[in-house]
Amino acid sequence: MSVIEVADPADERLADYVRLRDVNLRKSLEAEHGLFMAEGEKVIRRALAAGFEPRSLLLTERRRDALNDVLDRVDAPLYVVGEPVAEALVGFDLHRGALASFRRRPLPGVEEVLRGARRVVVLEDIVDHTNVGAIFRSAAGLGIDAILLAPRCADPLYRRSVKVSMGAVFTQPYARLDDWHGGLEAVRALGFRLLALTPGAGSVPLADALEDAGPDRPIALLLGTEGDGLSSRWLESADAAVRIPMAGSDIDSFNVTAAAAIACYELVRTAP
Amino acid sequence: MSVIEVADPADERLADYVRLRDVNLRKSLEAEHGLFMAEGEKVIRRALAAGFEPRSLLLTERRRDALNDVLDRVDAPLYVVGEPVAEALVGFDLHRGALASFRRRPLPGVEEVLRGARRVVVLEDIVDHTNVGAIFRSAAGLGIDAILLAPRCADPLYRRSVKVSMGAVFTQPYARLDDWHGGLEAVRALGFRLLALTPGAGSVPLADALEDAGPDRPIALLLGTEGDGLSSRWLESADAAVRIPMAGSDIDSFNVTAAAAIACYELVRTAP
Known part of the structure; x- marks a missing residue:
């Protein structure tokens, strides 16, 4: 787990998180990369507990320590961004301050x-x-x-x-x-x-x-x-x-x- | 029932319908005038059937005949507006094309x-x-x-x-x-x-x-x-x-x- 502060909302490493309310963009982006988004600490914890593998996590500065207790189990980068960067990136006020991008798994038959x-x-x-x-x-x-x-x-x-x-x-x-x-x-x-x-x-x-x-x-x-x-x-x-x-x-x-x-x-x- | 075409979204007669998504404005406006809004033909019909008295009705030009069958029972003006006027007035695309402002009644005890x-x-x-x-x-x-x-x-x-x-x-x-x-x-x-x-x-x-x-x-x-x-x-x-x-x-x-x-x-x- 590496903690990386990012100041530019256009930074390529944040590409999983762009424009979360743009349904058409998100559908194609998520399908192409086989990812899904979890929002909020509780839901992120549940995804981890269910064994889903994160591609990355994103926390705002105010919430940067919110997931410290589970980070030793996470093999993915944690991006920390200022609140304005988060808002410019995802397209709304990220008041929960916590997002994660997870890999999808093949569905069972x-x-x-x-x-x-x-x-x-x-x-x-x-x-x-x-x-x-x-x-x-x-x-x-x-x-x-x-x-x-x-x-x-x-x-x-x-x-x-x-x-x-x-x-x-x-x-x-x-x-x-x-x-x-x-x-x-x-x-x-x-x-x-x-x-x-x-x-x-x-x-x-x-x-x-x-x-x-x-x-x-x-x-x-x-x-x-x-x-x-x-x-x-x-x-x-x-x-x-x-x-x-x-x-x-x-x-x-x-x-x-x-x-x-x-x-x-x-x-x-x-x-x- | 009089049918009145209105072309100016700032027309005083349309004041009941302004900025429907502005919750704070609406709460004070509706309390002050003792009114509530019904949206869509089905819901407007149900309010009329339940005996609520309309202050006015508002239909877009495309839907101007949608409530013709009940208008003889309505003692209130019907405003007909173009779609752009409706959008400027209420603050979103009024795709259902039908609104009505009704008088509240005292709640029972x-x-x-x-x-x-x-x-x-x-x-x-x-x-x-x-x-x-x-x-x-x-x-x-x-x-x-x-x-x-x-x-x-x-x-x-x-x-x-x-x-x-x-x-x-x-x-x-x-x-x-x-x-x-x-x-x-x-x-x-x-x-x-x-x-x-x-x-x-x-x-x-x-x-x-x-x-x-x-x-x-x-x-x-x-x-x-x-x-x-x-x-x-x-x-x-x-x-x-x-x-x-x-x-x-x-x-x-x-x-x-x-x-x-x-x-x-x-x-x-x-x-x-």
Whole structure:
């Protein structure tokens, strides 16, 4: 671990940290270099604890000693920058004062994360990183065995997802389906009953569907995109449509974070 | 209903709509005039359906006919502005193209909203308008009888709360406690058992506490602020501390929107 003070926000060594709110830039930069960003001490500690390898760390002068206790385990440079340099570099006031760039690891395959799993959530095309992070946090907190992502679902390792998840994305097992159209068949072939969460007509209460299936039958709960919900393809691919019972007020749906939290709670409650 | 085209963003008649993202300005402006903002056609329709009186409506030229079907019921001017005027006025790209300024109504008192209620949520000091809106949406969707707000809890009728709630704030009964320190005693005096939701030690699973209380005992569930949770004063004022059972991973709490959704679900599930 070497500690390096850097005074120029355009310094090449800080290139991992540029313009963190420029989503398009960050997506291509992070994909090209196989990296992800962790923000804040707590989340950085969790990434290290989960065994991710840092490419570098960046602390502001005010917070330069914040991670001293873990630095002996870090084989990467620590850059210390003034607050104005940090702001010019990342594009906003870095009030938490701590960032780290980590190497991504290859994701496990679908079969691998489903091995031994009984309660699984499948996210179709959630586009908002905040929602992905919040769903991971709820799933990890409640003890969902695995999460599967449709090919176009937003990246759990994008900075905003990581932050909102409080680092749950580091430990919650997940994999990405490589095929949207037929990918669910592989899940069913592994013994899972596919339940599509939808407020639409013809659905049965989630709790009833889980009681019918029994605690030992592996369940994969399908959650659709914000606004439009599940695609008709996935609705038709499911074994049953399920709903969270509503009061019949003029509010006829939940936001996806709330729906996912309730659904994960019910999945785990019925399979202790 | 008169339709008035306005070309100058500084026109006095548009004063209700200035700088919608300037939170401090908006708070004082909206308090002074007793107004709130509704954004988007769906939410405006819900405010009208709930009987709120508009001070005025504002549509962009592209969306000028979007509310034609309800205008005969509206006794307020409709301002039509070009997209650049709208952006200069409100401070961002108004892509939904529809805003309305409504008169606030006096809130009912605590006793009034609690009359006949069995399942109630009490928000201590939620500071984020997005969270307040999401909690109202979940509570309304699930059928929570009433919401009580601590004196400093964020305003459900602030634009962002209204929007995230999808208009649930218009129909969900709620009241504000006028006293943080002693306000819970008034709730208890009305027969409610006070359950404090907290991940801390000594708490019992929420489902167990509700089963012990039985479906007919009125319950008020206390939810604390983002990050720090309930104050020690409110924890001590409660009859029992309850928790949502967690899996024991390194994720040791939920975000408040997820926690509220699960708690409201459990409150309603056990008192059909």
